[in-house]
Amino acid sequence: MNSLEVSNLKIGDDATGRALVRNSSFLVEPGSCTAIVGESGSGKSLTCRAILRLNPAGLRQSGSIALGGVDLTKLSEREMRKIRGRRLCLIVQNGMRAFDPSSVVGVHLRETLNRHFGWSRAEMTARMGKAMESVRLKDPVAVMNSFPHQLSGGMLQRIMIALALVLEPDIVVADEPTTALDTVSQYEVVEQFASLRARIGCSMIFVSHDLGVVRRLADEILVMRDGEIVESGPTRKIFSEPRHAYTRHLISAKEALNRRFNHVMGGDDVVDR
Numbered sequence: 001m002n003s004l005e006v007s008n009l010k011i012g013d014d015a016t017g018r019a020l021v022r023n024s025s026f027l028v029e030p031g032s033c034t035a036i037v038g039e040s041g042s043g044k045s046l047t048c049r050a051i052l053r054l055n056p057a058g059l060r061q062s063g064s065i066a067l068g069g070v071d072l073t074k075l076s077e078r079e080m081r082k083i084r085g086r087r088l089c090l091i092v093q094n095g096m097r098a099f100d101p102s103s104v105v106g107v108h109l110r111e112t113l114n115r116h117f118g119w120s121r122a123e124m125t126a127r128m129g130k131a132m133e134s135v136r137l138k139d140p141v142a143v144m145n146s147f148p149h150q151l152s153g154g155m156l157q158r159i160m161i162a163l164a165l166v167l168e169p170d171i172v173v174a175d176e177p178t179t180a181l182d183t184v185s186q187y188e189v190v191e192q193f194a195s196l197r198a199r200i201g202c203s204m205i206f207v208s209h210d211l212g213v214v215r216r217l218a219d220e221i222l223v224m225r226d227g228e229i230v231e232s233g234p235t236r237k238i239f240s241e242p243r244h245a246y247t248r249h250l251i252s253a254k255e256a257l258n259r260r261f262n263h264v265m266g267g268d269d270v271v272d273r
């Protein structure tokens with residue numbers, strides 16, 4: 001597996017001249033998980049999409065993004081298409097948007113696998129079926145014959161994880177993949193992300209507003225605010241010794257919510273007033 005090194009990434013809006021991501025640099029080591037946290041509009045999604053070169057053309061971008069030493073910003077669109085999916089996999093917040101609503105999901109899955117491997121239709125179906133079972137999707141054949149709107153958000157995210165299991169990318173970029181799910185599905189999907197990493201040894205970039213999820217999955221954390229990385233470091237250190245006032249604010253807001261929840265549920269914690 002390869003590392004991903006983002007150096008001096010700047011993204012700006014040509015139309016307004018606004019700086020949206022300011023000089024971001026970070027390294028994702030092979031096999032490790034880096035979480036990006038920060039308030040809405042801080043530049044998390046733009047950073048994720050920049051890695052896959054999926055930002056709109058109206059946004060100006062500079063800096064380098066090296067996957068295993070190869071600068072992705074220098075590749076042709078044709079070369080980049082071979083890397084998307086096969087080596088870099090994006091999982092977005094709303095599973096419904098990832099799929100073509102007019103086809104059953106099996107069509108989309110086979111198209112993706114067909115682009116990267118020379119497998120027969122039977123082999124693609126067999127591999128997807130096995131991966132779906134391993135992410136606890138019952139009856140893979142029925143799932144593959146369903147339209148996206150017939151499946152729940154949690155099922156669609158698990159299908160994306162199953163696809164990643166088959167593709168075995170170097171890096172999975174997950175942009176708030178659990179935000180739109182109910183609590184039970186969130187828990188199940190987070191556990192499937194953990195097991196995906198353990199099974200294929202991929203690295204992960206995981207964007208989440210949920211610091212509980214971040215604590216469960218991430219080795220490193222980047223805290224973004226107004227397009228800037230204001231703090232970064234190992235997860236345990238960020239939680240135990242947050243240096244930046246904004247990071248302390250994020251952590252204390254999360255702890256206050258936990259205390260309130262425990263209080264409402266009959267626990268002993270005192271509620272902050």
Ligand SMILES: Nc1ncnc2c1ncn2[C@@H]1O[C@H](COP(=O)(O)OP(=O)(O)OP(=O)(O)O)[C@@H](O)[C@H]1O
Nearest residue numbers: 013020038039040041042043044045046047056059
């Ligand atoms: N295509 C675009 N053109 C102009 N500005 C954009 C574009 N996409 C995003 N922005 C702006 O860039 C900033 C960062 O957006 P981004 O989507 O990266 O935020 P985010 O941290 O992912 O927020 P959220 O948690 O709400 O998803 C925001 O102010 C947003 O309005």
